[in-house]
Structures are given as structure tokens and as C-alpha cells.
Amino acid sequence: xxxxxxxxxxxxxxxxxxxNVLFKATALFWFxxxxxxxxQNIKVVTNHVGYEDNKAKHAVxxxxxxxxxxxxxxxxxxxxxxVFSGKISYSGPVGKWKNFEFWTLDFSSLTVPGTYxxxxxxxxxxxxxxPFTIGxxxxxxxxxxDVVYYFKGQRSSGxxxxxxxxxxxPDTTDTIDAHGGWYDATGDYGKHLSHLSFSNYFNPQxxxxxxxxxxxxxxxxxxxxxxxxxxxxxxILDEAMYGADYLVRMQVKNGSFYRxxxxxxxxxxxxxxxxxxxxxNYRIKQTKDQSFTKTTSGKNWRTYQASYRSxxxxxxxxxx
Numbered sequence: 547x548x549x550x551x552x553x554x555x556x557x558x559x560x561x562x563x564x565x566n567v568l569f570k571a572t573a574l575f576w577f578x579x580x581x582x583x584x585x586q587n588i589k590v591v592t593n594h595v596g597y598e599d600n601k602a603k604h605a606v607x608x609x610x611x612x613x614x615x616x617x618x619x620x621x622x623x624x625x626x627x628x629v630f631s632g633k634i635s636y637s638g639p640v641g642k643w644k645n646f647e648f649w650t651l652d653f654s655s656l657t658v659p660g661t662y663x664x665x666x667x668x669x670x671x672x673x674x675x676x677p678f679t680i681g682x683x684x685x686x687x688x689x690x691x692d693v694v695y696y697f698k699g700q701r702s703s704g705x706x707x708x709x710x711x712x713x714x715x716p717d718t719t720d721t722i723d724a725h726g727g728w729y730d731a732t733g734d735y736g737k738h739l740s741h742l743s744f745s746n747y748f749n750p751q752x753x754x755x756x757x758x759x760x761x762x763x764x765x766x767x768x769x770x771x772x773x774x775x776x777x778x779x780x781x782i783l784d785e786a787m788y789g790a791d792y793l794v795r796m797q798v799k800n801g802s803f804y805r806x807x808x809x810x811x812x813x814x815x816x817x818x819x820x821x822x823x824x825x826x827n828y829r830i831k832q833t834k835d836q837s838f839t840k841t842t843s844g845k846n847w848r849t850y851q852a853s854y855r856s857x858x859x860x861x862x863x864x865x866x
Contacts, residue, residue, distance in 0.1 A: 588613070590651070590664050590675040596684035599657045605664055605675065607634065607649035618651050618666035623677045630656045634666065656680065683774060690763070694781050697756065700728040701788065706735055709816035710807060716821060716850065724807050724821065726792035727753055735809040736822070739796070740856035749856040754803075757789030758860055802851040802858045823849040 588609045597603040607615065620630035630653055637648040651664065659682070664675040702710060702725065710725040727737040730752065738752045764782045767775040796804045808822035809815075852858040 588668050588670060588673050590618075590666070590673060592664065592675050592678045594676070594678065595688045596679035596681065598684055599659055599680055599682055601654075603652070603654045603656065603680070605651040605653070606637075607651065607666075607673075609647050609649075610645050612647050613669055615649055615666055615668060618664055620653055620656060621663045621665055621674075623661040623663050628665075629658070629662075686767075686775065690775075690782070691778055694760075694778065694785055697728055697760075697785050698781075702727050702729060702735075702737060705816040706809065706814075706819065709819045710737075713807065713819060713821055716823065722804070722821070723795055724792075724804065726788065726795065727807070728756060728789065735814050737792075737807040739793075739803055739805050739852040739858070741806055741822075741824075749853075751856075751860055753789060754793065754852075754858075754860045757786055757793060760786035760789065798851055802853070804850060805852040805856065821850055 588607065591606045591608060593605075615634040615636075617631055618634055619628040620632075621627065622629050632651060632653055635650050635652075637650050639645070639647055653664075656662075657680070659680055661677050661679050663677050666673055707725050711723050712721045713724045714721050724737075730736045730738055730741075738750075739754050740749045740752060760782055764779055764786055767779050767782070793803065798804060804821050805824070806822040808820050809818065810820065810822075811818050
């Protein structure tokens with residue numbers, strides 16, 4: 547029995563030694579952190595997506611006090627050489643936005659594609675931005691494929707989509723085929739044209755706006771010369787048609803469109819899927835103490851459909 551105890555003691559002492567070393571290293575890091583943060587309280591903010599070669603190009607310096615800056619250089623990140631210089635213009639603070647001070651930089655005249663960094667001298671040393679690109683179609687190249695891929699990943703599928711093929715309409719024995727569409731968010735398996743509507747105006751636009759935007763993007767890219775977007779445009783059209791297919795199924799005969807498919811309950815189970823009405827508890831309060839009851843029972847049939855300003859109008863504008 548003594549040998550296992552000795553092994554345990556050896557292991558314990560070894561772990562204790564390593565823990566002490568880790569603690570000291572952590573302490574040094576945290577005690578040194580204020581100096582690091584202090585050295586970084588001046589920063590230059592660029593467009594992390596990049597800049598179109600023939601469009602405006604601006605950056606912003608942010609500091610927590612009024613300082614003196616004169617000029618900046620644009621550095622070719624690959625060669626390490628300055629290729630452009632310009633003046634720094636003081637813009638001042640923004641009301642009620644802490645103690646930040648702002649300066650603007652304009653390098654719109656630089657049109658040569660490449661990867662660059664902004665550098666300028668400050669009372670606390672040389673400040674440098676993260677690298678950024680200047681080129682053609684930088685926004686499209688950096689975002690479109692990922693956005694389309696995201697929506698494809700949000701498609702209704704599996705047991706939930708199977709259940710949506712036969713959803714019972716409230717207070718009837720009739721069913722509708724409501725499969726397809728995109729889930730509202732990660733972990734939220736509802737599908738909405740709109741919801742959380744507080745008023746007659748400024749209502750969220752969800753599946754309808756997604757389909758509209760995909761079709762519009764397809765049209766704009768298809769009108770461009772060249773073949774840069776030929777392959778991704780196929781994916782865009784496929785996703786747009788997928789959304790339109792769902793919206794056609796959600797159209798009410800002689801009416802508008804069913805507004806929501808809901809997945810209520812903590813389990814979000816397929817058997818609980820329903821066509822959902824406006825809950826009625828999202829409204830503008832008349833007083834701070836006013837409360838509303840969340841209920842969908844006894845609802846007028848109109849509350850199950852999208853109004854003109856909560857999705858229906860956008861659909862009509864697109865396809866009529």
C-alpha cells in the first residue's frame with residue numbers, strides 16, 4: 547500500500563509544480579496587460595472586407611484623448627514600402643459616446659490592387675492597421691458565397707420538414723403543405739414571413755426579404771459583363787427558387803400568406819409544429835407597467851396571415 551501512496555505523492559508534487567509555474571505566468575500576463583492595453587489605445591479602423599479599386603476609400607483613427615497626428619503612409623504589405631501618403635483630418639468626438647476622439651484618412655486616389663497597411667506616427671509610437679485589400683469586386687468575393695452557403699445550411703430538413711408537409715390549420719381539420727423555407731435562426735426552428743411585430747410599421751421581413759434579396763442579387767450579377775460570377779450565380783438562383791417555392795405553398799387561397807410556422811415548447815418537437823398566429827404580446831406599451839398575455843387561442847383567421855407591411859407587400863411587389 548505504501549508504493550501507490552508514494553506514486554500519488556510524486557504525481558501531486560509534480561502537478562503542484564506545474565500549477566505554480568502556470569499561475570506565475572498567468573499573473574505576469576495579467577499584471578502586464580494594462581501596459582499592453584495602454585499602448586493600444588490608439589487604433590486605425592479600416593474596412594476589413596477591403597476597398598473597391600475605383601471607389602471611395604477611407605479609414606478612421608480612434609483614440610481616447612485629443613492627440614496630434616499629421617500624416618499617414620500606405621504600406622505595400624508584400625514589399626514593405628510606402629506607396630502613398632496623405633493628411634490626417636481631425637473630426638472630433640461623437641456626443642455621448644464615451645471619450646473617443648476621431649480622425650479620418652482618405653486614400654481614394656490609390657487604385658492599384660494589392661494588400662496594404664496604414665501606418666502613422668503618434669506620441670506613443672508608430673501605429674499600424676491590420677492588412678486590407680484593394681481590388682475589384684472585393685465585397686462580392688468576400689461575402690456572397692458564404693452568405694448563400696449559410697442560407698442553404700438553414701433550410702428546413704429532417705423530421706421537422708417531414709412534419710411540415712401536413713400541418714393542421716387552427717380550429718379546423720384541414721392541413722396545408724408548409725415544408726421548405728429557412729429556419730429563423732440557429733436553435734430557432736420557426737419559419738416566418740414576419741414576427742415580433744410591435745406596430746403597423748417597421749416590421750421584420752424574414753423569408754420574404756431573403757427570397758427577394760437573392761433574386762435581386764442574381765439579376766444584378768447576371769447583368770454584369772464577364773464570367774466572374776457565373777458559378778455562384780447558379781447557387782444564388784437555386785436558393786432564391788427554393789425560397790419562392792416555399793412562399794407559393796404558404797399563399798392562402800383568396801387571401802394573403804400564412805405568416806409563421808412555429809416550433810413551440812422547449813423540445814421543439816416535430817409533433818408540436820403549428821401554423822402560428824400573431825401572439826399579440828408584442829406591442830407598444832402605453833405605460834411601463836402594462837403587460838400583455840401571450841395567447842393564440844380564439845384568434846381571428848386574419849391574425850394567421852401576413853399583412854401588407856409584415857411580408858405580404860414585399861411578396862406582391864416582387865411577383866405581381
